[in-house]
Amino acid sequence: MAKLILAIDDDKLVHHIIEESLAGFCKIIHAKDGDEGLRLANKYNPDIILLDIEMPGKSGFEVCQTIKKNELTKDIPVMFLSSNIELADRVKGYSAGASDYIAKPFNAEELMARIKVLYEYRQQGIKLKYDVAHANKTAEMAMTESGDMGRIIRYVGQSYHANNFSSLSEYFLAFFTHLDLDVVVVFWYESRGIFYSQQSAVCPLEQELLEQHRHAQRFVDISSSTIINYPKISLLIKNMPVDDSAKFGHYKDLFPHILEITNEKVITIQNNENSYEQATQIGIVLEDIVKQLDSQGQEKNSIAKQLIEQLSELDSAIKVQKESDNICDLTPYFTKLDKTMQLFTSANSDLAFIKCQLKQISETRNGLLASLRSNDSEVVLQNTTENNDIELF
Incomplete structure (x- = not known):
């Protein structure tokens, strides 16, 4: 069912702008002053009322107060249309019973968005009743x-x-x-x-x-x-x-x-949420460290195997040299061993970094546990105090 909007304003141009802005979005009925607006509100019970503040006869504030005192119309959301944007004017509008306030001049997108919010607000109100x-x-x-x-x-x-x-x-x-x-x-x-x-x-x-x-x-x-x-x-x-x-x-x-x-x-709820978030982050970091350790373990095993093979090659070369009494160049063997040892050093550095990560995680974990123990102590104290107070009554 189409939304029904009642526009109350003494300015024909404003009525035209509202009609153009909301065309195809909702059905609109128009009133040129407060008295006509009150009569149409009672007759049609619109979904939303758009209300000008400064009008001949009854002002918008007076019209809004009358709407809110009437059992038939008090639940209709009222949006004031005004060129006054000061907070004092908005507070006065709220005191009169308005649900929203839009400053003139307004554009179609803003007006439509505000009406969607108010329409949802009224539907929620009807459901909640x-x-x-x-x-x-x-x-x-x-x-x-x-x-x-x-x-x-x-x-x-x-x-x-x-x-x-x-x-x-x-x-x-x-x-x-x-x-x-x-x-x-x-x-x-x-x-x-x-x-x-x-x-x-x-x-x-x-x-x-x-x-x-x-x-x-x-x-x-x-x-x-x-x-x-x-x-x-x-x-x-x-x-x-x-x-x-x-x-x-x-x-x-x-x-x-x-x-x-x-x-x-x-x-307390906020601290608990933060603690849960910290615990989640600790879990994620630990999973990452486990993966790093697994990767480092595989890498060190590979390097160790390579080192053993290179040492065996060097040993064989030395034996051959002794048996033949020929001097051969052992430099390539030592070069390979040197590169392999550099890989070991690098792997050890990576392990040192992982160890530093584990230390930081351990400190974070200890801080979280201390916080949780502190919260538990406060709860015990609170329960003790509550029980003592209840006995006094």
Whole structure:
């Protein structure tokens, strides 16, 4: 089924550009202002809405807020079209409920690529809705303890068994379910971010906000949203209770505990991945050394056989010379022996290099073992601490 796009803009030229850019790619309906756009959105429930910001009557921000308050249209991704490209304007667009933001003038390829991303984002959101009931049930079973500290302790126990980001995210997001908070978490792994969301797919603007504020201060408040940053994890809470100062303050005191725990877990997962990679590299190098040793062994055997043959030839030549009392030139025999000895010297040098490689591998192996033993000690200490804490409650 063809994608249905609603374009809301008071500029006829923009409508023409959109029509030309998306011809054959999707079906487009047009609205010249906010009121008409809201009416068509309710009537046709499009897949994506392209929305201008500055229009006569209702502004794009007002139209977007109205769309997001309506149960029939709140899940439709909105992409703002604007000549303003400052981060403050993009943040304002996100606060109004937009999922993406494209600057005018735009080209056809960029617009089509952005629409493909948003369409996939909405399809993921629709699919995930069917899983929300099951996820909520699982989360309720996981959170049987009363009190926030009890839930944190349970999360510590659950996260201990997570050995990858997917399973860690499930436990992490389940922590927020009973609080009725819609959150997005990103694990900062090496040079990239791994994003997970609680109830829907992660839209492009959410990713952009988390990436833009990764190195900002610990708490970043954006309208009714809050970002909490740690070196290896950032959390976006999309519906912080800003109107309830007591709950708002309590959450800001509580959530750093679980983020600090998770930050250490991300470091552990990353260290484990590095250890596995080191172990793999050690295996590869050892295989190569074994091949070199095998090759050197065969080469030395060949040289030894050649040396024995040459010594036998020289011995025979000397005996012949003694028996005949004739002086013959033994230089060719000694020349051959000299070349063979040079081959021996070269082979020994190759063996010395292999020995140096083995020493380096041994040092790397010892370092890896020390690291693994250190991690094991930390786990034992952590388990002891967890058990003591559980007894206190």
